[in-house]
Amino acid sequence: xxxxxxxxxxxxxxxxxxxxxxxxxxxxxxxxxxxxxxxxxxxxxxxxxxxxxxxxxxxxxxxxxxxxxxxxxxxxxxxxxxxxxxxxxxxxxxxxxxxxxxxxxxxxxxxxxxxxxxxxxxxxxxxxxxxxxxxxxxxxxxxxxxxxxxxxxxxxxxxxxxxxxxxxxxxxxxxxxxxxxxxxxxxxxxxxxxxxxxxxxxxxxxxxxx
Amino acid sequence: xxxxxxxxxxxxxxxxxxxxxxxxxxxxxxxxxxxxxxxxxxxxxxx
Numbered sequence: 437x438x439x440x441x442x443x444x445x446x447x448x449x450x451x452x453x454x455x456x457x458x459x460x461x462x463x464x465x466x467x468x469x470x471x472x473x474x475x476x477x478x479x480x481x482x483x484x485x486x487x488x489x490x491x492x493x494x495x496x497x498x499x500x501x502x503x504x505x506x507x508x509x510x511x512x513x514x515x516x517x518x519x520x521x522x523x524x525x526x527x528x529x530x531x532x533x534x535x536x537x538x539x540x541x542x543x544x545x546x547x548x549x550x551x552x553x554x555x556x557x558x559x560x561x562x563x564x565x566x567x568x569x570x571x572x573x574x575x576x577x578x579x580x581x582x583x584x585x586x587x588x589x590x591x592x593x594x595x596x597x598x599x600x601x602x603x604x605x606x607x608x609x610x611x612x613x614x615x616x617x618x619x620x621x622x623x624x625x626x627x628x629x630x631x632x633x634x635x636x637x638x639x640x641x642x643x644x645x646x
Numbered sequence: 647x648x649x650x651x652x653x654x655x656x657x658x659x660x661x662x663x664x665x666x667x668x669x670x671x672x673x674x675x676x677x678x679x680x681x682x683x684x685x686x687x688x689x690x691x692x693x
């Protein structure tokens with residue numbers, strides 16, 4: 437977040453500032469949990485990721501600019517932590533049958549229920565960079581510009597990723613071609629590892645709060 | 647930040663499902679582990 441070549445002096449935060457920061461941080465926890473769940477699939481791993489994010493955010497609070505979006509700022513931290521974990525552990529999206537079935541209910545007035553378990557599973561077969569783009573824009577309600585800032589890439593790249601993710605999901609759902617388990621699907625696995633290689637090559641990780 | 651639970655014109659139906667997946671997590675009660683962690687942050691003094 438530095439501007440030009442100048443090094444910006446970080447302001448000393450008052451107790452009020454810290455209280456405000458913590459209040460805002462607390463408010464975004466549900467959103468962090470939702471984003472993390474979408475990224476990695478397993479609730480327990482997602483919550484571990486959120487806890488890691490909260491600790492990193494707290495340690496880096498002087499770099500947060502009051503008045504800007506706490507949700508966007510913490511999503512960058514969560515995303516970077518997720519990518520780091522993926523690189524270390526080859527961690528990837530896993531589908532939790534129990535959780536997906538629990539939320540498998542049709543909304544009122546809808547004749548043909550959307551099978552959220554299918555959708556969840558299909559989502560987790562997407563390469564992570566497309567999955568996160570779709571989660572940010574399609575579920576989290578971020579604009580393309582905001583999502584691009586979070587992911588540290590161009591707006592056009594985000595639009596392309598969202599478009600490809602949407603096309604892939606539509607195709608899978610229309611054709612009923614949804615893998616039984618994301619983790620067991622060789623096509624998804626290969627795509628994910630290819631994306632990871634892209635990230636490992638230095639592309640795709642946002643530098644905002646690293 | 648709540649979003650309508652209907653697909654926008656021209657969007658496939660699954661797009662509402664995607665939002666519901668996200669919103670279903672927002673509606674969950676926050677586990678105690680998070681409250682404990684947030685309380686602990688204060689004791690660390692907010693470096």
